[in-house]
Amino acid sequence: MDLSWLDHAHPEARDVDGVVAVFEAARVVDMPHWLGTTLSSFRSQLRYGWDGDPADVAVVHDRTGRVTGVLEVDLPTWDNKHLGSVEVTVDPSQRRRGLGRQLFEAGMDRVRAQGRDLVLSGGFDGTAAEGFLEAMGLKRASQEAERRLDLLALDDERLDQELAAAESLSSGYEVVRMPGRVPEDQLDAVVAMTAAINDAPMDDLEVEDEVFSPERIRAFETAQLASGRRLYRLVARARDGGELVGHTMTAVERERPWWGWQYDTTVTPAHRGHRLGLLLKIEMLRWLAADEPQLRTIETWNAVSNHHMVAVNEVLGCQVVATATEWQMRL
Incomplete structure (x- = not known):
C-alpha cells in the first residue's frame, strides 16, 4: 500500500477533491444526518486543525488514481503528548478488502514512531466503526451524545x-x-x-x-x-x-x-x-x-x-x- 501524505498548506487539488468525495460517500452510508465536508472546510482543517495543531492526512489511490481511502493521524502538541488519534475512512465501494486495517496499522505505526503509547479513535454507534475498532484491539472508553x-x-x-x-x-x-x-x-x-x-x-x-x-x-x-x-x-x-x-x-x-x-x-x-x-x-x-x-x-x-x-x-x-x-x- 502506497500512502501519499498531503502537504498541510499546499495539498494537491486532486487529492483534496478525492478526500472530500470519499468523506461524502462514507457520510451517506454511515452517518447521513451529519453535516457534510466541503472543499474549503477540509482545506482549512488540513492547514489549521481545531486550534493550530492539524492532523496529518494521507490518501491511498487505486490504479486509476482515484482516492479510495483516507488516513488521519492527530499527534497533539499543546498537551497529551503521550497519545495519538487515528481515524480511517474507506470508500464504501472498497470496503471489506483489508484496506481499512492496512490504513489503521499505518496510523498506529506513525503514532509509535513519535514515541507515543496510546492510540484513540472514535465512531458513531451502530455503524461499521464499532466492529472495526473492536477487531483492531481497541476498547470502549467513553460515550458521547x-x-x-x-x-x-x-x-x-x-x-x-x-x-x-x-x-x-x-x-x-x-x-x-x-x-x-x-x-x-x-x-x-x-x-x-x-x-x-x-x-x-x-x-x-x-x-x-x-x-x-x-x-x-x-x-x-x-x-x-x-x-x-x-x-x-x-x-x-x-x-x-x-x-x-x-x-x-x-x-x-x-x-x-x-x-x-x-x-x-x-x-x-x-x-x-x-x-x-x-x-x-x-x-x-x-x-x-x-x-x-x-x-x-x-x-x-x-x-x-x-x-x-x-x-x-x-x-x-x-x-x-x-x-x-x-x-x-x-x-
Whole structure:
C-alpha cells in the first residue's frame, strides 16, 4: 500500500477533491444526518486543525488514481503528548478488502514512531466503526451524545421563565459579549477561565488535562475563522472584582449560515451553584436570535456521563440524534 501524505498548506487539488468525495460517500452510508465536508472546510482543517495543531492526512489511490481511502493521524502538541488519534475512512465501494486495517496499522505505526503509547479513535454507534475498532484491539472508553437544538421550535415563554429564575440566583454577575477574537486585555483572564473545562467527565479515557495559553487561544481563533465560522463568546463576570468566572461559545457556519456549533460551556468551581451555565446559554440564544436570525440548528456534544450539562441542554430543548464512542488502546 502506497500512502501519499498531503502537504498541510499546499495539498494537491486532486487529492483534496478525492478526500472530500470519499468523506461524502462514507457520510451517506454511515452517518447521513451529519453535516457534510466541503472543499474549503477540509482545506482549512488540513492547514489549521481545531486550534493550530492539524492532523496529518494521507490518501491511498487505486490504479486509476482515484482516492479510495483516507488516513488521519492527530499527534497533539499543546498537551497529551503521550497519545495519538487515528481515524480511517474507506470508500464504501472498497470496503471489506483489508484496506481499512492496512490504513489503521499505518496510523498506529506513525503514532509509535513519535514515541507515543496510546492510540484513540472514535465512531458513531451502530455503524461499521464499532466492529472495526473492536477487531483492531481497541476498547470502549467513553460515550458521547450528539444533540441538536431546533431554533424554530424553541419554547420562548418557558425559556424566559428559566432565564428569570437563573437571574435571581446570579445577581452578583453580569454577562459580557465577546464576538470574534478575545480582546487583548482580556486574554489572560479567558485563558484561566477556559481551563475549567478540565472538570468535564472523561470516563475511562487515559488523557491528561488540556493546557491552555494565550498562544493556543489565538491559534484556535485563527483556525475557526479560517474555517469560515463566526465566533460568539458570552462571558459571566463577577460584579465584585471583575473576575471572569464562566463562558459559553457558539460558532456559526459562514457558508451554511443556518447551522451553528455549540462549543465549550464552563463555570469555574468557586462560582458554581448560581445557574450561570443555563443563564449563559439562554442569553446566547437571545444574542444569536438578534445577530443571526437565519440560524436554524445548533449542534452540541456531551459525554453521556456529564449529567449536569445534559440537564441544561434538555432544559433548552436539545434532542439526541446519535451517540458515538471513543475507543482507546495501549501500544
